[in-house]
Amino acid sequence: MAHSILLTPGDGIGPEVIEETQRVLGWFRANRNLAFTTESAPIGGIAYETLGTPEPVETIAKAMKADAVLFGAVGGPKWDSLPFEKKPERGLLRLRKDLGLFANLRPALCFDALKDASTLKPEIVSGLDILIVRELTGGVYFGEPKETTTLADGQKRAVDTQVYTTHEIERIARVAFELARLRGKRVASAEKSNVMVTGVLWRQVVTAVHAKEFPDVQLSHVLADNCAMQLVRNPKQYDVIVTDNLFGDVLSDEAAQLTGSIGMLPSASLGAKDANGRQAALYEPIHGSAPDIAGQGLANPIACILSFAMALRYSFGRIEDAKLVESAVDRVLAEGFRTADIMQPGMTRVGTAAMTDAILKALDRLNQS
Ligand code: IPM
Ligand code: MG
16 A cells, blocks of 8 residues: 655745655655655645645645655745744644644754764764654643733733643653663653643653653653753763653754754654554654755755655654665765765765765665665
8 A cells, every 4th residue: 555645845945855855755666665645735834825824724634634744844034024823834833733743753863974063072972862752732832822912001911821731741751751662761851840830740740651651761850951951961861852842842953953963853743543553644854944045955855854764664664764764864974975054074065956866876775785
């Protein structure tokens, strides 16, 4: 049976990196006996331009039917002044919410060839391999009330609401513990239980899930601000970090930067498995739309291509194929190919398409050996 993939290229460099990733899909179709059907649908700013909404119902419906969504990026300065409900980001948030994508997996892996590209000392980041598990459909992103009102004296008052239930914390904790079992068997749970009641509940629930279901995994608790500091001080102390939606947003950008380039990092957003084992899933490079370099063929396609590798692993059960993509990326970096964002002296500077050419060639070689 063919896997169905919905492509939502979106804005900025999104279309460029998705186009290159389609070439990698094509390679797997031709060489690894992997059947895909693909379809494209508008989301974000481009959807707003053409359809008047950043979150077209047709796109959401297609995403719900697809086995996996491969998402480019949304947003750009062009849409900065739009009202909140029309902003490109609404499209992404709607997909997360409507598809129930509560578990966001953000690996921060430092490729050996890039350990000097980080702004941190190489010894701090070399060999870094951490996984941030971010809760994605709750917390302050979606809590109600979320509104701006005008007070009697004419001032405005804006409210976002941080809210978590036991169930929401339990299910994200389980994802983190299960993934930790497959790696270093350590989970650090980050919250602000010193100032937030949601943090107190978070700590209690994670502790209870751990004691009852995952005694073989090592659990530690860390305040989110301290976690931010520890990430630049000694990031390798962490294996899996589980945290809420907002802290996860911030900590995952920080973790990404440790690795030298945000242009390298993929992500997966997963829903709950239904009775038939089906699981909604969206795969996305975490770099965003990078409007400053859009349309110039400069973007690094690696994060998007590695996002496809995550789809192979988590949605299609093709672990060997996922590793093949990852090895190919490793190889081209070792060979010295660099897009502008990771360029270093003495390396070969390439654009978006040439980087993909190199990856496809590496795939050919790895597949033959
Ligand atoms: C991310 C992004 C999004 C978020 C934006 C684009 C809505 O920063 O995926 O981390 O805040 O979640
Ligand atoms: Mg973010």
